[in-house]
Amino acid sequence: MSITYLRTEILRMYRNRRSLIFSMLMPVILLLLFGRLYGTETLGGAAVSAYLMVSMGLFGSMSAAIGYGGTIAVERGAGWNRQLRLTPLTPRAYGLTKVIVSLLLALPPLLVTYVVGALALGVRIPALTWLAVGLISWVGALPFAALGLVVGYLAKPDSVQPITGLLFMLLAAFGGIWVPAEAMPDLMRRVAEWTPAYWVGQAARSPLFHAPIPMTAVWAVLAWTLVFGVIALRRFQSDTARA
């Protein structure tokens, strides 16, 4: 682990904060839109406004985590990764730094959507529930941080934008952001159950229903993190192509 590298990456993210603002804009707009339409209804004992707020926060944190990993494609295109391979920095330290920064970037979208939810949609839930949904959502960004690494390694610099865009849409659909998980058609739900987005969504929203986190969700998040992490690490080790 290199503290200087971590600090440098955080500095770069601060400089490129415009992309971070975009990762917050989309969920906030959707939250305001859907919140005005359905905000006063309830769903299975929870306020729809709170349900939407948690979902949108998740969408924002997922997008930020995947989007950051995607920038690896651009760094590879610039030959930066080849340069790093000529230093003692290990692949593991590199990947770990990327995951830590992804998780840091996943925080602001969560905070912003929660503030908008509370102020604009009048979401009122107990403090502990706020904390629980926030924490679960944040930890739930882990498989997406790992997925971001995979995208960063598989995509080309000019294809990374459309690929991440498509991923956001699919994740949003299956994470219960366009359609609440409870209202999904049977087939879609069956597909959704194989995605990390679905399970992170279910876990993050469970405190709203005073329900425990489903164990399947814990396993799904761990398994997807592991799968993506291993693929990313393998790609790093074999990534020697000259850009």
Add this chain to the structure above:
Amino acid sequence: MTATPTRPDAGAPAGLAAPPAGVPAIQLAGLTKRYGAVTAVDGLSLTIAPGEVVALLGPNGAGKSTTIDMILGLSRPDVGTVAIYGRPPQDAIRNGAVGAMLQSNGLLPDLTVGETLALMASFYTRPRPVRQVMERAGIADLARKRVGSLSGGQQQRVRFAVALVADPSLIILDEPTTGLDAQARRAFWASMREETARGRTVLFATHYLDEADAYADRIVLLRSGRVVADGSAAQVKAVASGRTIRATLPGADAAALAALPGVDSVDIHGDTIVLTCRDSDAALRKLLAGTAARDIEVTAQNLEDAFLALTVGETP
């Protein structure tokens, strides 16, 4: 013919990177790399002693970059082995024994020059002071500039500084002056000379003949992934072109001339004969002893001719 000139002041720079005595800086054995049907590097063997300054000379596609990638462990040879100071490249990189300047850009545009070098220095246990490296590369005044705002030549100097920051005893440069103007090239080699004066080992790839001739102790000429000549500039010239003998010899017998020792080809224009020789001395002895040749002229081709002779044309 393998020349391994070691300069009297050769020795490792101070620091962790000090290599063990008597071990070659680089040892390549039977290196082969194929990309599909193309054999980029074909059974290449090469030993570079500590303190040597070696040019890897060849036209585009000769396998220079592929060879350098394998030396640095950026790609794995299909066959053959690479050792830097007797160990795998990764070990040498971890110890800060190697500094390299690749052809690809390799810099992040959103960092400043100072940040880039501070980051690179942070990876090593005993780096050179960043300030000193920036001065050596002539970029001290650019420390606070973003890399993305620099000109191509300035970025090249930053990459040179990156190669030096580990205080490596072995420096590998892949076409370091491509895209630089004549003045920038001279400035680059001037600072390079100051570095090599400290006993560093240098391997640089180039397709500029004058650079190889002027800055290398030893030239390794590559064609189609093979070493076609290896030695000092003078030796490479001799091997490549041999020499040309011109003489006046009325009624010359082409077959008899071609049969002389050391002669590669014979041209006859009226009374003038032109013998292209790989060993002009041997040919000359027989020519003087056995024929009536007069007005004899022996000329060596320049490195440019040698280069063309060896690298143009079909694979043998």
